[in-house]
């Protein structure tokens with residue numbers, strides 16, 4: 001239990017730290033990674049370079065600190081992060097490393113402002129917050145290892161098929177090298193893929209949604225080649241596309257994540273995806289087709305054009321198996337005469353057609369797309385508890401729309 005005085009110090013210093021937040025956490029990362037370069041085997045180097053991880057950690061820590069006397073209220077957000085930590089192999093022993101470097105960074109950036117009293121209050125608060133993560137993650141590790149077909153951390157899988165889904169998205173079908181049964185997972189979950197790439201000193205980790213239903217003898221991930229003109233080329237996605245072939249091995253975590261569909265429900269479900277955000281939705285759609293095909297389903301998808309539009313035929317085929325299913329496709333930049341239901345961006349009027357009472361809405365796609373869709377749905381009167389979404393990349397960096 002923290003003392004009244006500690007709580008008071010924490011709450012009064014959050015605004016000061018929040019102002020300096022990214023400066024402190026950027027300094028903290030540099031400090032921690034130079035003292036513990038082995039952690040570069042866990043952290044996503046691109047997210048580091050773009051400052052995404054720094055912002056995510058800072059935002060979360062300050063949000064937690066603001067509620068230091070009622071930490072149970074941050075549990076839903078912690079759960080999402082804990083899933084990610086567990087899928088990456090973040091362990092109990094890593095927390096003191098983060099804590100020590102964070103406090104040292106606070107001192108170094110704030111100078112005289114960081115009195116001994118403030119630093120020791122933050123040490124106590126950090127430990128309280130870290131314990132919430134550690135406890136949850138310990139349970140997740142035990143579940144991952146003890147579930148049927150589960151394993152500890154990472155295990156080798158063999159690529160048994162590689163299928164091009166569009167000009168930019170390719171699916172990889174993965175079977176465990178030890179031929180063990182696969183664990184079940186919830187549609188919408190992802191795995192972490194850990195790779196060693198020639199020329200890179202450290203291991204690289206990426207999360208990819210499982211894009212097929214559970215209960216198959218393989219896992220399927222569908223990866224977009226990240227190669228936008230003004231962006232750094234995606235190291236791992238390009239490696240998977242160009243260098244990983246059928247027969248090669250990839251190290252995979254047990255599925256994780258809480259952006260999931262309860263397939264046993266019969267209420268209408270509306271899927272709204274943009275680009276490669278379709279991947280977790282494909283798992284949800286395939287699972288409904290397999291396990292609850294009479295459920296009312298609306299599949300709304302936005303892609304640039306037909307060339308980059310993945311799973312076109314698979315969705316068509318799935319719709320044939322869903323008597324109460326319909327699909328609607330938007331192309332934002334059609335390159336020729338193409339058969340979409342709408343040309344241009346998703347609009348509020350389009351979404352209005354798909355509203356239905358008691359429906360749940362599952363949204364996944366690029367950040368601006370998701371922000372727009374979530375705002376439209378709210379404006380159309382959809383309750384927040386019926387809107388489910390997953391941002392690709394560090395989640396809490398983005399103010400919740």
Ligand code: HEM
Pocket residue numbers: 039042043044045047048053056057060061080081084085088090091094095098129130133393394395396
């Ligand atoms: C991801 C917060 C401790 C390693 C994240 C994210 C947040 C976060 C908000 C982004 C979640 C997402 O992508 O959805 C925190 C907080 C911590 C903590 C508040 C302490 C209380 C740790 C520790 C480690 C760690 C001890 C390991 C040394 C990572 C890694 C990611 C991550 C590797 C994935 C993101 C990336 O590499 O870009 N954490 N974290 N975190 N965290 Fe933590």
